[in-house]
Amino acid sequence: MSIQTILQDLKTLKKITTQPHRILAETIISATTTTTTTTLPTVLSTLTPHTVKLILTDPHIKTPKCLSLFTIITQNPSLIPFNIHIEHYATLICRLIQSKRFQEAKNLVNSLANDQNLRYYVPVPVDVPVDVPVDQCFNSRIVSKLFNLMFKVYSDVQKFDAGLETLEYMRNNGIVISESMCLVYLIGLMRSGRFGLCLAVLDRMMDSGVNVSVYTLTVVVDGLCKNGEIRSARELVERGMRKGVGPNVVTFNTLVDACCKRWEFEELEVVLELMAKGGVERNSDTYKFLIDGFLNGGKVADAERVIAEMCDKGLNAEIHLWNAVVVKYCKLGKMECAFKVFDNMVARSVVPNAETYRVLVSGICGIGEMGAAKELAEKLQRKGRV
Numbered sequence: 001m002s003i004q005t006i007l008q009d010l011k012t013l014k015k016i017t018t019q020p021h022r023i024l025a026e027t028i029i030s031a032t033t034t035t036t037t038t039t040l041p042t043v044l045s046t047l048t049p050h051t052v053k054l055i056l057t058d059p060h061i062k063t064p065k066c067l068s069l070f071t072i073i074t075q076n077p078s079l080i081p082f083n084i085h086i087e088h089y090a091t092l093i094c095r096l097i098q099s100k101r102f103q104e105a106k107n108l109v110n111s112l113a114n115d116q117n118l119r120y121y122v123p124v125p126v127d128v129p130v131d132v133p134v135d136q137c138f139n140s141r142i143v144s145k146l147f148n149l150m151f152k153v154y155s156d157v158q159k160f161d162a163g164l165e166t167l168e169y170m171r172n173n174g175i176v177i178s179e180s181m182c183l184v185y186l187i188g189l190m191r192s193g194r195f196g197l198c199l200a201v202l203d204r205m206m207d208s209g210v211n212v213s214v215y216t217l218t219v220v221v222d223g224l225c226k227n228g229e230i231r232s233a234r235e236l237v238e239r240g241m242r243k244g245v246g247p248n249v250v251t252f253n254t255l256v257d258a259c260c261k262r263w264e265f266e267e268l269e270v271v272l273e274l275m276a277k278g279g280v281e282r283n284s285d286t287y288k289f290l291i292d293g294f295l296n297g298g299k300v301a302d303a304e305r306v307i308a309e310m311c312d313k314g315l316n317a318e319i320h321l322w323n324a325v326v327v328k329y330c331k332l333g334k335m336e337c338a339f340k341v342f343d344n345m346v347a348r349s350v351v352p353n354a355e356t357y358r359v360l361v362s363g364i365c366g367i368g369e370m371g372a373a374k375e376l377a378e379k380l381q382r383k384g385r386v
Helices: 004-017 021-029 039-044 050-055 062-073 088-099 102-113 133-137 138-157 160-172 179-193 195-207 214-226 228-241 251-263 265-277 286-296 300-312 321-332 335-347 354-366 372-380
Strands: none
Touching: 039 062, 039 133, 039 265, 050 062, 050 088, 050 195, 050 265, 062 102, 062 214, 088 138, 133 265, 133 335, 138 160, 138 179, 160 179, 160 195, 179 195, 179 214, 195 228, 195 251, 214 228, 214 251, 228 251, 228 265, 251 265, 251 286, 286 300, 286 321, 300 321, 300 335, 321 335, 321 354
């Protein structure tokens, strides 16, 4: 290394260590470790918004020290002659994220979200025509993490309006939106009963090109169904299909189950037609929901038809499903229909169990045919069926 190079390095080092904002940063840190009560107020009174910005964006001041300085400043708001700006928070949070200090970044975002004196919806006050400094100091990935983290925190503290404005800012400025953070927001909205806003946000996500997965769609459909908003859930699925967010069998089963539990059979027909239109095949759970719903809703013939369709498609129709249909017919006194189901079951190689025979004997007794019931019971006993 030449003498000139060494001299140049020394000049550079001197320049780095003698920058006024760096000296001020060291003075503030030192003031907190002394017993003098006047030093810290005096030093903090000399700060300006620009000086704070220089400190937070200076790569020669390490991130932990920046965090310590910012903590001192924010804990002593009466000692500084200005209000901390949102851009100061944003710059430090970005530095923390860039340094992979994610928990500290989240803690700072929490402080930001709960500061009522800040306009925290956008990176800078909307009436100040200045560039966002974080865009100049950090790449788009870091900025995206910042805003998505802010979005999540607003959801956690139920500041949904602030979260919505953050989402809109991200959309309008081309900042990548995380689907997982949006899901947290949507779940929070549903838990708070704000289903209308939840639907509006999900529609905006789909319209904005956010990669909305079938999982997110199904979670929202499930929330709507549990709140009794079955039609809204189905209409959401229809819009999703038009916008390229294809539902799967779990999505449709959620709708089928909700319709069956509430005996919304007209809506159920629409859902089943939509399922067929979307090319989604029914599975065993679909048929079980249908059978249970039809039986509880008094549509025993429909339940019988569905269980036969289930078998025709090669799905395993368990014995308890057949027994449930037999029980319903027996309770209605329709023994001819009950034995018809029994014959159909045997013809499909489904082996009746003791419960099947017990129900049939009980059904015969129920219509007053005691002799026939006794004869059947004795016959079954000889065959070892009961």
